[in-house]
Amino acid sequence: METLLQQLINGLTIGSVYALVALGYTMVYGILGLINFAHGDLVMVGALSALQTMMFLMGVAPGMSPIAMLTLALLVAMPVCMMLGFTMERLAYRRLRNAPRLAPLITAIGMSFLLQTIAMILWGRSYHTFPQLISTTPLQPIAGVFITPVQIAILITSALIMVALILLVTRTRVGRAMRATAENHKVASLMGVDTNAVIAMTFVVGAALAAVAGVMFASNYGIAHYGMGFMPGLKAFTAAVLGGIGNLGGAMLGGITLGLVESFGAGYIEDLSFGFLNSSYQDIFAFIILGLVLIFRPTGLLGERVSDRA
C-alpha cells in the first residue's frame, strides 16, 4: 500500500511536468498541424537560464530568500523562452506555412540541434548542479510514504497553470480566437482575427510553460545540462500523442498517465523483464506506450480524427 501511494506521488509529479511540456506541443500542433521538435529544448533553455539567474543573484545578493530567488529566476527564464518561441515562429515556421509537411518538420529538428549547440557553447558540456531552492528533504505525511516540498510545489504550480490555461482557452475572447484559428485560419481572419498574432501567441504561451517545466525538472533532480531537454521533450511528445495531439485536455491526461505508467513500471520492471532490466530502464515505457498508441489508437485517448487537418 505504501509503495503504491509512493509511486502515485512520484508519478503525478513527473506526469505534471510532462503535461506542461505536452501542452506546448499540442497547442502548436492544434493551430498549425506542426510538430515543433525544438519545443523540448525550450525546457533546457528555461532551466539553464534560470540557473544563470540564480548564480548571478547569489553573487550580488547572497542573503536573498530562496522563494524570491526562484521567482526572479522564473521571471527571467520565462521571457527568454517566450522570446525564443516567438522568434522560431516568426523567422522559420511562418515562412513554411504552405510548404510541404516535411519542410517544417526538418526545420524543427534543425532548430532543436541549433538550440542545443548554442546552449553547449554558452554553458559547456558539463552537468551543472541546480540549486534546490525548495527543500528536497522528504516529509512523511503517512508512515512509509514520502513527499518532498519541491514535489508539492510542482504539483500545486502545475495544477494552477493547467486550470488557468483551460480558462484562457475556453472562457476568453482570445481563447475563442485561438480555437477558431485552429479550426480554420481563413475563416478566423474573416472574423477579424489577426491569425498571425494568434499563432505567435500560441508559441509564446507554450514556451512559457516549457520554461516553468524546465525549472521544475531541474529543481526536482538538482541537475541541468545542455541536453536535458531531449528526453522530457520526447516523453512530452509521447504524452501529447497518447492524449490525442491537438487536444489540450488530452495533453494533460497523457502527461499524467505517462508519469504514472513510468513510476509504477519502474517498480516492476525487474519482474517484468525477468531481472534483465532494472529501474534505470524506465524510459522504455514511454516508447512502448508510443508504439502501442500509434498501433491501436492513433488518435490518442481524447483525440479526434487526425485526418481533419492536412
Add this chain to the structure above:
Amino acid sequence: MLPDQSQAILELRGLSVSYGGIQAVKGIDLALFPGELACLIGANGAGKTTTLNAIAGLLPLAGGDVIYAGERLNPVPAHKRLAAGIALVPEGRGIFTRLTVEENLRMGAYIRRDKVGVEADMEKVFEMLPRVKERLPQVAGTLSGGEQQMLAIGRALLSRPRLLLLDEPSMGLAPIIVEKIFEVIQSVAREGVTILLVEQNANLALEFSSRGYVMESGAITLTGSGEALLADPKVRSAYLGEIG
C-alpha cells in the same frame, strides 16, 4: 427607397487573380451602389468565389484595384477588412464546427467592443433566425446544412457589415430552406446592407437582384438589371436550364 447612386460602395477595377501561373479572374470591372442587392452568376469554375475571396482580402491580387468607399483596399489584410465593414459568408459556410453555436456568433462580433450593442444585435439575429437561438449551446458541427447557413449569415451580421458578400448560400440545400434563406437575405437588404450575392441558382438570384453580373471563364460577359438578364435568351439558355 432609392439607393444613393452617387458613389459606389465597392468598385473592382481591372481585378485579376491568379493561382500559380493560371489566371482565374481576368481583369474584371464591377460596381456596387449603397443599399443595392447585386448578384454574380456563372458556371462552375467561372471565378466567382475567387472574386469574392479577393474582395475579402483572402487572396492577393495579380492586378487591378479593389476600391471600397472611395479607398483602395489592396494593401489591407483580410482581418482588417471586416472592421471597414466588409463581411464574407464563404463558400461552404465556414462554420467553426468545434465551437458552439453561441461561440460562432460571438466570433462574428469579435472586433466589436460595444457589449450592449452586440447583445442587442444578438437578439435581432435570433428574431430573424429563431432556429439558431434554440441551438445556442450546441456544437455547431451538429447543425443541419440549412441551420449552418443561417448561422453563417447571422454570424456575419453580428459584425454590422455595410457590405455583405454571400457565396452560394443555397448550396446543397432543399428548396424550402433556400426559400427561407432568400427571405433572410431580402430582409437584410431592406435594412440597408449592400449585398453581393454569388449563386448557382441564377433564377432565384436574378429575381431578387437589382443588378446582375454574368461571369464566364474569369471575365464578366454580361451585366444588366435582374429583370433584363432574366429575360435575356443567352442567360436563359446558359444558366437557367431553359428547355427548348
